[in-house]
Structure formats: structure tokens, C-alpha cells
Amino acid sequence: MPILHLLLEHSVDNGALRNMDAIFLQFLNGLDKGGAYALIALGLTLVFGTLGVVNFAHGALFMLGAFCAVTFNKLLSLELVVLDETKTTAWGTALEVRTAYIENWFGDFGTTILDYSVPISIIVAIPVMLLIGIAMERGLIKYFYKRPHADQILVTFGMAIVIQEIIKHYFGANPIPQSAPDIVSGSANIGLWLGLGDNVVYPWWRLVYFAFSAFIIAAVFAFLQFTTYGMVVRAGMRDSETVGLLGINIEKRFTVVFGLAAVVAGLAGVMYTPILPPDYHMGMDFLVLSFVVVVVGGMGSLPGAVLAGFMLGILQSFASMNEITSLFPGIDQIIIYLVAVVILLTMPRGLLGREGVMEE
Amino acid sequence: MSRLIMTRRGLLKAGAASGVALAAPMSFVRGAYAEDFCNMPTGSTVTLGFNVPQSGAYADEGADELRAYQLAVKHLNGEGDGGMLGTFSSKALKGNGILGKKVAYVTGDTQTKSDAARASAKRMIEKDGAIMITGGSSSGVAVAVQGLCQETGVIFMAGLTHSNDTTGKDKKRYGFRHFFNAYQSGLALGPILGEQFGADRRAYHLTADYTWGWTQEESIKNATEGLGWETVNAVRTPLGAGDFSQYLTPVLNSGADVLILNHYGKDMVNSLTQAVQFGMRAKQVNGKNFEIVVPLFSRLMAQGAGENIKGILGTTNWNWSLEDDASKAFVKSFGQEYGFPPSQAAHTCYVQTLLYADACERAGTFSPPQVIAALEGFEFDGMGNGKTLYRAEDHQCMKDVLVVRGNENPTSQFDLLDVVKIVPRDQVTYDPAIFGGDLGPADAKSC
Numbered sequence: 001m002p003i004l005h006l007l008l009e010h011s012v013d014n015g016a017l018r019n020m021d022a023i024f025l026q027f028l029n030g031l032d033k034g035g036a037y038a039l040i041a042l043g044l045t046l047v048f049g050t051l052g053v054v055n056f057a058h059g060a061l062f063m064l065g066a067f068c069a070v071t072f073n074k075l076l077s078l079e080l081v082v083l084d085e086t087k088t089t090a091w092g093t094a095l096e097v098r099t100a101y102i103e104n105w106f107g108d109f110g111t112t113i114l115d116y117s118v119p120i121s122i123i124v125a126i127p128v129m130l131l132i133g134i135a136m137e138r139g140l141i142k143y144f145y146k147r148p149h150a151d152q153i154l155v156t157f158g159m160a161i162v163i164q165e166i167i168k169h170y171f172g173a174n175p176i177p178q179s180a181p182d183i184v185s186g187s188a189n190i191g192l193w194l195g196l197g198d199n200v201v202y203p204w205w206r207l208v209y210f211a212f213s214a215f216i217i218a219a220v221f222a223f224l225q226f227t228t229y230g231m232v233v234r235a236g237m238r239d240s241e242t243v244g245l246l247g248i249n250i251e252k253r254f255t256v257v258f259g260l261a262a263v264v265a266g267l268a269g270v271m272y273t274p275i276l277p278p279d280y281h282m283g284m285d286f287l288v289l290s291f292v293v294v295v296v297g298g299m300g301s302l303p304g305a306v307l308a309g310f311m312l313g314i315l316q317s318f319a320s321m322n323e324i325t326s327l328f329p330g331i332d333q334i335i336i337y338l339v340a341v342v343i344l345l346t347m348p349r350g351l352l353g354r355e356g357v358m359e360e
Numbered sequence: 361m362s363r364l365i366m367t368r369r370g371l372l373k374a375g376a377a378s379g380v381a382l383a384a385p386m387s388f389v390r391g392a393y394a395e396d397f398c399n400m401p402t403g404s405t406v407t408l409g410f411n412v413p414q415s416g417a418y419a420d421e422g423a424d425e426l427r428a429y430q431l432a433v434k435h436l437n438g439e440g441d442g443g444m445l446g447t448f449s450s451k452a453l454k455g456n457g458i459l460g461k462k463v464a465y466v467t468g469d470t471q472t473k474s475d476a477a478r479a480s481a482k483r484m485i486e487k488d489g490a491i492m493i494t495g496g497s498s499s500g501v502a503v504a505v506q507g508l509c510q511e512t513g514v515i516f517m518a519g520l521t522h523s524n525d526t527t528g529k530d531k532k533r534y535g536f537r538h539f540f541n542a543y544q545s546g547l548a549l550g551p552i553l554g555e556q557f558g559a560d561r562r563a564y565h566l567t568a569d570y571t572w573g574w575t576q577e578e579s580i581k582n583a584t585e586g587l588g589w590e591t592v593n594a595v596r597t598p599l600g601a602g603d604f605s606q607y608l609t610p611v612l613n614s615g616a617d618v619l620i621l622n623h624y625g626k627d628m629v630n631s632l633t634q635a636v637q638f639g640m641r642a643k644q645v646n647g648k649n650f651e652i653v654v655p656l657f658s659r660l661m662a663q664g665a666g667e668n669i670k671g672i673l674g675t676t677n678w679n680w681s682l683e684d685d686a687s688k689a690f691v692k693s694f695g696q697e698y699g700f701p702p703s704q705a706a707h708t709c710y711v712q713t714l715l716y717a718d719a720c721e722r723a724g725t726f727s728p729p730q731v732i733a734a735l736e737g738f739e740f741d742g743m744g745n746g747k748t749l750y751r752a753e754d755h756q757c758m759k760d761v762l763v764v765r766g767n768e769n770p771t772s773q774f775d776l777l778d779v780v781k782i783v784p785r786d787q788v789t790y791d792p793a794i795f796g797g798d799l800g801p802a803d804a805k806s807c
Contacts, residue, residue: 025609091695173419175629177666187639199613203637276602277629285602320606333598
């Protein structure tokens with residue numbers, strides 16, 4: 001589609017930013033990164049908007065989702081170990097011959113299941129994350145509703161560290177690679193589709209991730225917008241006291257919302273595993289950025305979180321282009337914070353923040 | 361008004377009392393006078409300080425280092441099968457500890473942070489009486505702890521550190537490195553890259569933005585440009601970036617046909633995995649196959665990168681698949697103890713412990729100046745890397761370097777690296793003057 005090429009060419013001056021293919025690829029990178037930020041920020045905002053809790057353990061939920069995929073894969077790859085006495089290891093013990101049970105039992109079908117372990121683990125992650133979310137809310141967070149935000153931050157941050165250390169104890173500190181199904185493990189030649197250069201290729205799985213995050217975001221909005229349950233939750237977000245007076249147990253619904261936020265974060269984590277081999281620390285790496293996304297988007301605003309997620313993802317990608325970093329070295333590291341400062345100075349409530357949230 | 365009347369008896373009493381009072385503090389610190397260096401062992405044991413990352417990103421590597429240290433202590437104390445004590449060319453070690461004293465140890469957690477590593481080394485020196493500090497899995501940590509050891513007069517036997525600076529501009533008289541460095545990686549890898557990929561190549565570097573990354577980028581650039589390669593770009597990436605996509609996409613249309621990843625640990629696992637996802641291994645540029653090179657990698661990292669490491673060239677200090685008697689003895693000993701083969705980090709830590717103990721035996725004392733003199737210029741063999749020299753000028757070991765390739769057809773979960781070539785020591789020996797630095801004095805210090 002040469003029109004796109006033409007559009008891109010006219011959108012930027014000739015000079016330092018000549019390379020349209022590179023700009024297009026960075027735009028895709030931004031959408032992809034933005035998808036992950038938006039999903040995490042969406043959960044954070046849901047929890048904040050409903051329960052008024054600043055949940056610093058939300059990154060840990062993203063990481064737990066990723067480890068749901070790891071655990072599921074490990075279970076599927078449980079191996080039958082047979083000692084081959086005719087061969088010895090370099091340290092003198094009999095050689096272990098390992099074959100996955102699932103391949104032994106189901107043959108090629110077993111291999112296919114193993115190949116699709118990441119997408120299949122979504123089915124496992126949904127109930128697991130829902131349970132973890134509800135247990136977290138009922139077991140700890142509910143005792144901190146009336147406490148100052150500083151206490152909530154401390155306790156949830158502490159919980160994040162505990163979860164991290166538990167994961168490290170069982171899975172070690174090194175990243176554990178997870179592969180995408182063979183059919184989407186290569187890269188798509190987008191350049192050919194759009195009439196751009198041959199060099200415009202993009203990993204299939206990243207495209208899948210973007211589509212997936214768009215789908216989850218749409219599903220969450222649809223749930224809140226078009227179901228009675230969602231309507232009650234939205235009403236509760238506005239004025240929980242009045243909703244309570246109408247005889248609705250809003251607290252119970254908010255607990256479910258916390259579980260839902262955990263599921264969203266968990267699913268974001270599951271699908272991210274082929275992009276970034278998960279380790280115990282991956283949640284913390286995303287947490288701070290996601291908070292910036294929430295603040296830029298406007299505390300308590302769901303569309304704000306999504307908009308800011310994609311915007312900051314795209315900005316971060318563009319800022320790390322060689323042409324930009326050669327003009328402003330290190331800008332890729334600070335761009336998000338710089339934009340956050342500018343937005344908060346000009347729009348103190350963030351992009352789509354509502355009046356009265358966090359302002360008492 | 362009273363008058364002071366001093367009797368003879370009173371004077372004697374006062375004199376005796378003053379004498380006792382003056383002598384008393386001396387009796388409490390008499391050890392300080394007898395001891396002419398920090399933490400001289402006085403009892404029947406000698407304490408070594410193992411400073412390894414027990415938490416943080418390199419915790420798994422640290423755990424393997426600790427396993428190796430514990431094995432070395434066993435062997436030094438005459439337990440187990442003796443490992444490389446049997447193959448080591450120096451026969452000074454008898455399996456009765458060091459200089460007849462049983463070897464004990466304390467451990468510290470570096471957390472892969474310079475300040476935490478210094479604090480734990482300081483604690484082991486000041487509180488636990490460690491006479492030697494060893495370990496670590498990062499050059500930043502090695503340089504920081506080495507500086508502390510120079511100040512306190514305690515010998516530091518570095519663990520895994522690959523930056524040129526450790527035995528270059530930051531070298532210290534009290535610091536010794538058995539592990540190879542980035543410059544040697546360049547010297548070893550350069551000719552192989554030329555053989556495999558030709559002289560007409562365009563390279564793009566992604567480099568971890570800290571001391572090790574910079575020195576490795578420089579070393580590999582020098583080596584490849586010497587072959588006639590062009591360096592298209594060298595981009596610094598923040599440590600722990602996670603998602604490297606925004607640094608990888610510019611590579612695609614830069615005209616480069618080789619991507620060199622100066623990343624280690626988690627960064628390397630992530631950048632390599634993502635580079636493969638961007639189709640870089642299946643790509644053709646300038647009529648040639650696009651290639652990825654990882655100048656330094658280890659088996660533990662290869663495990664993290666999974667399938668993606670297959671066929672990738674790099675260098676390593678040592679690999680458990682080596683067939684020499686020393687490597688076989690170490691792998692057997694370690695494998696029987698723990699059920700899996702040792703990593704290169706474990707190997708270098710084990711060797712460093714034995715080398716220190718051996719130097720004490722040969723010097724006949726724990727006094728650091730004499731032990732340093734015994735290590736400087738020491739030639740040895742039978743430790744898994746062929747004939748090795750602990751060079752006196754910079755305390756860097758000169759030994760063979762392994763060029764390896766990610767194994768295409770592994771026979772087990774540990775069989776991840778194929779040794780492509782053992783580059784002989786002569787080819788990776790360089791002039792120590794090129795990196796400058798000053799070793800400083802060897803004077804003993806009391807602590």
C-alpha cells in the first residue's frame with residue numbers, strides 16, 4: 001500500500017528522520033509495549049477506582065501470570081527418566097534418558113500440546129489468578145482500606161517482595177525461556193503487505209500480543225459498560241455509599257473486581273513469556289512504569305490508563321531511535337518521566353482524570 | 361588545708377600501681393604487636409571469605425560458585441576424591457589444610473551490587489577474620505571489592521569478571537584474576553569470525569552500558585575492524601532493559617549483516633531471544649546470511665536462551681566437556697557431589713581457591729607480601745586450561761581461551777556448548793602496558 005508510505009514520508013521532514021521503515025517498526029514496537037503497559041495499568045486503575053487501594057503488588061501479579069505459563073509448561077514436560085546403564089555421564093553415573101510423559105502417551109498430539117503450552121495456559125491462568133486475587137484481597141488488602149495510602153503502598157510492596165522471593169526459591173533467579181507455538185514463532189513480512197521495504201518484518205507473536213491486549217481491553221470495557229454487574233461496579237466507583245444504601249453488597253463486587261484485575265495482569269504476563277523469558281523480577285520492572293502510566297492517564301480513569309499506556313509505549317520506542325539518541329543522548333531512559341512531568345504540570349489530573357480523585 | 365606527704369612505701373605502691381595501669385592496655389592488645397598482617401591465623405584453622413551473589417540476577421551463578429568453594433575446601437582438608445589436587449602441577453598441597461591449618465570459611469552476599477559486595481567483604485575481614493576474599497559474578501563488584509582488599513591488605517582472588525579494567529586500569533597488587541577478559545575474547549574470537557564469516561562484513565553492536573560492556577565492545581571492534589569489517593553502529597543499551605525491541609528494529613535496515621551482542625546474563629538472554637524473533641537468524645543481507653555473535657557466554661546463560669543459542673559463536677573461560685585430565689577430574693568430583701556438571705564460574709572459583717592455598721604453602725606463610733610474590737609470575741598446569749601463567753605485571757592469568765558455539769544437537773540438558781577451537785595462550789597474550797593502571801604497594805597491613 002504505497003499510500004501509507006507516502007503518508008509517512010510527508011509526516012516527517014527530510015533530514016535526520018529519513019528512514020520511514022524504521023519509524024513504522026518503532027510505531028509497532030510502541031503499540032506492543034503500550035499493550036503491556038495498558039493491561040497492567042488497567043488492572044491498577046480498576047483496583048484503585050473501586051477499592052481506593054494503591055496496589056504495589058500488581059507487578060507481582062503480572063509475574064505470577066507468567067509463572068502460571070512456566071508451571072503449566074513444566075507440568076506438561078514432566079519427564080520419564082530411564083537410566084541407561086550402558087552409557088555413563090562425565091562424572092561416572094548412569095546416563096539419564098528423558099522423554100516427556102505427554103509425548104509417550106499421546107505421540108504427535110502430545111508434542112502439539114507442548115508446542116501450544118503458552119496459549120493453553122491462559123485457560124489455567126484465569127481461575128488461578130482469580131483465586132490468587134481474591135485471596136490477596138480477602139487475606140490482606142481488605143484490612144488496609146481505611147489506612148493511609150502510605151500504609152497500603154508499604155504492605156503491598158512488602159507482599160510483592162515476598163511473592164518474588166517465593167518464586168525465586170522454587171524457580172531460581174535465571175530467566176526461563178518459553179516458546180511461542182511454531183506457527184507464530186517466526187516473523188511476518190509486513191513490508192510486503194503494506195508496500196514498504198523488505199526490511200519491515202515483525203515477530204508474529206508480538207502481533208498476536210498486540211491483538212490479544214486489544215481484545216482484553218475491549219472485553220474489560222464491555223464487561224463494565226454492557227453488563228448489569230459492570231454497571232453496579234461503575235456506580236460503586238462513583239459513590240459506593242449510595243450503592244450500598246440500595247441494598248447491594250458492593251464490597252463483595254469489589255473483591256471480584258480485584259480478582260478480575262489480577263486475571264488481566266496475569267493474562268498479560270502469560271502472553272508476554274515468549275517475548276521476555278520470565279524471571280522473578282519481571283513484575284518490578286513493569287511496576288514503576290505502569291504507575292507512571294496510571295498517573296499520566298488520570299488516577300481512576302480506565303480509558304486514561306489505556307490511552308497513556310499506548311502513548312508512553314510509542315514515545316519510548318521513538319525516543320530510542322538512533323537519530324533521536326544521537327541528538328539527545330539518554331533520552332530513551334527519561335522520556336516517559338519527562339512527558340509525565342510535562343503532562344502533570346499542564347494537566348494536574350492527568351489526561352482523562354476525574355475531579356475529586358485523590359484530591360481530598 | 362592538707363599537705364601532701366609522700367612516704368617511701370607510698371611511692372613504691374604508687375609506682376607499682378602506675379606500672380600495672382600502663383601495662384594493662386598492652387596486655388589486651390598484645391596480639392596487635394605480634395601480628396604483622398591483617399587476620400593472621402593464630403588458632404588451628406584458617407578462614408577464607410567467599411563473597412558470592414546469593415540474591416539478585418546472578419544468584420544461580422553465585423550458588424554454583426559457592427558449591428565450587430565448598431568442594432575446594434573439602435579437597436584442601438583432605439576429604440573427597442581430591443579433584444584437581446591430583447592433576448595440579450604444583451605438589452605443595454597435601455590435603456591437610458593450608459600450612460597445617462584446617463580450612464574454614466564464611467560467606468557473604470554481594471547481591472551483584474558494588475556497595476553491598478564491599479560491605480559484606482568488610483564484614484568478613486573485620487568480624488570473621490577472613491584472610492582471603494574471593495568470588496563475585498560482575499566486574500563492577502570485582503573492581504570495588506579489589507579496591508577494598510588493597511586498602512585492608514587482604515588478598516582478593518576474583519571470581520567471574522571479564523572487564524579489561526579488573527586487571528587493567530583498576531588492577532591492584534592484592535587482586536588476582538584467573539578468568540579471561542574481554543580483550544582476550546576479541547583476540548580469540550576475531551580470527552574465527554574471519555574464518556567463518558569472511559573479511560567483508562558490516563557489524564552492529566548492542567552494548568550493555570557499563571564498564572564491562574564498554575571494554576568488550578572496544579575489544580571486539582578492534583578485533584573485527586582488524587579483519588577488515590566495518591562497524592555500522594554501536595548502540596549502548598541500559599542494563600536490565602528487558603524488552604530490546606526498540607534497539608533491535610534499527611538493526612534490520614542499517615545494512616549490517618552481523619549483530620554483536622555485548623550483553624551478559626539476563627540481558628543477553630533477552631536480547632538474543634528477541635533478535636531471533638525479529639527473524640535475524642533467517643535473514644539475508646548484502647547477499648550473505650545474517651549472523652549473531654555473543655562474545656561472552658556461559659552454559660547457565662545458554663540454558664536461559666534455550667533454542668536461540670544454537671549455532672551462535674562466542675567465547676568462554678572453560679567448559680565441562682573438555683577432555684583433559686584436570687577438567688575430567690573436576691567434573692567427576694563436582695558431578696558426584698551435586699549431580700550435574702560445574703559452570704565456568706564454578707571452575708574459576710575452585711581454581712582460585714586452590715591457587716591461593718598453594719601459594720601460601722610455597723611461600724611457607726600466610727603473610728600477604730610473600731603470598732603475592734609466590735603468585736606473581738607463577739607458571740602452572742593441570743587446572744583445566746592448559747599451561748597457565750599468573751602474569752606478574754597485571755595479575756592476569758595467561759592461558760588458552762575457548763571459542764564455543766551453541767550446540768545444534770545437544771545430547772543432554774547440560775550439553776549446550778560445542779568447543780569450536782581452543783585458542784592457544786600465545787595468541788591471546790597481550791602487552792599489559794596497553795591498559796595502564798598501577799598495582800600499588802604490597803606492604804602488609806594490620807587491620
